[in-house]
Amino acid sequence: MNSQINIYKTAKGIRKSSPFGVVLHKEMADHIRSWRFIVLIGLIILTFIGSMYVSLGNIRSAISNTNDPDHTFLYLKLLTTTDNSTPPFHVFLSFLGPLLGISLGFDAINIEQNNGTLTRIMAQPLYRDNLLLAKFVSAMIMVGTLFFVLTLLMTGGGLILTGVRMEPQELLRILGFVVISVIYVGFWLSLSIVLSIKFRQAATSALTAIGIWLFFTVFYQIIVNLAIRSILPDPSFLSQDQILRYNEFILDLLRIAPNQLYTDASTTMLMPSVRSLGPMTMEQMAGAIPAPLPFRESLMIVWPQVSGLIGATAACFALSYYLFMRREIRS
């Protein structure tokens, strides 16, 4: 009898969750109940349905186009086909992803500080980094779930509508695309958390984050082009090799922008025939048959991009730790 009670007690003790789990739970509940998240979900779902509708309308011609080496991958085609009236889903996502990340993180810390809840929470036996991590992980779980649900719905719907068997490679590629998208949103999320620690006003941090996003999507390419044009010598005086080297250099510069990394990575994932993200020489091309690459090879191509995105996310996160850990908590 006694031992039974003891077992019961320990079982209860184990169920007691850690402070991190408690904060995570609460943050996720907050996200689910917030209007902001509902609006964002609506936006993403609308985009998804829109691009699916367009691609379903054009799927027949895309599949029967035998000149395209990727024409056998029905499900990848669903995600990438378009009649040029709307951009395909992955391009849409390169715009909407940052918006999603920024709007989930821009007021993570400063709103708590302004409401006076931060002091109260920090007076509890909870490590400061647990709070940051919970804010980050809760939003990531929400975004991850959303993306996975969407793609699974898409593949399921595709299976029912077309009855075409799905290649294991296609599934892997689509899952890879989802993981890359989640990491991309994670970068913007961690950037906006940094800004929410740095700026006391939520509006300032939101505007700054949107400013950075606009800079990278619109102005960065213009600036790089301008700089390159004024610095680089006239291409007509250069040899083939030199042109190639300069091109490589320009691409490297452009790849500082996270959206460039994301577009590169998602394109390679969804289009198996993409062999290289840079220029290729004639020698490299010689003898190559335009055929889809196996999944492993595509993964090898995008690996630098993915690790770049993860690196940028980690750097932002480290910065937020640095700013928050020794800071005075006062409301």
Next chain:
Amino acid sequence: MKDPIIQLKGLTKCYGPQRAVDDLSLNISKGEIFGLLGPNGAGKTTTILMMLGLTDPTDGTAFVCGYNATSNPIAVKRKVGYMPDSLGFYDNMTALENLKYIARLNGLSENEIRIRTSELMEIVGLSSVMTKKTSTFSRGMKQRLGLAEVLIKQPDVIILDEPTLGIDPGGVQEFLTLIKRLSKEQELTVLLSSHHLHHVQQVCDRVGVFVKGKLLAQGNIETLSADLFGHMGHVVSIKSAHAIPQPWSLQQELEQWEAIKQITMDKETIVFECKENITPALVRFFVENGYDILGVRQKDYGLDDIYQQYFEDIN
């Protein structure tokens, strides 16, 4: 003397060239109610933040419950309940949810949480409104919810930063009585900061007067007044029914008295500063000389005067 539960040694905090807290040393023993008294911007909140490890001291150490608050803040926070001056709650949650959240953060089991939350809501008198959202709460209700939240972790020490700010007088009375009762019942050590001397006077066993980052004096109210006004001796003011004529014939005689240091007159009121308490003799003297006495007042020094005295020194 018992071991101090809060021990501050040479605590200093600088913001740039300004010293917010300057070489503060203070011991508070278990079960005591200590009042940190000072004007706005004296460094009270900064001191409290340093005790909880919410900000790092520039110099010196703060030991709370035997733990160093700077290097081991989590251990301190397990034992200390803190109520900040500007209390905020999650507005989209009910009072009960807010309280439960804090309880969970402190690692209480669900069973304990259920029992203790309803118990505490009863104690602070919020049982009837605990399922309402905190956005509808008044300042006084928030304050009481804050107290429930401080108590739910069963702390050894509670630190209240300006707990009486913005509550109406009746509410203040109730709140302070509650704190006093809880402190006696559960042997809690209470550190209370305020710029409102009367509140501090009501509940505190000991008071520290804190001005511009320095602790000017500490002790109970009698000690403080003895320290400050000891040199001033006893002051008696006597009010007569009729105005005293100028010059006054009896003044010469009174000035002969050994005990009287100074006499000041203002129409019908005469103020005597004496070395000892000679009030009965003075009254007898007036009566014998045919004066009608309306009132005799012996001056006691309260916190008001103590406070005033320190501010005069500063300004």
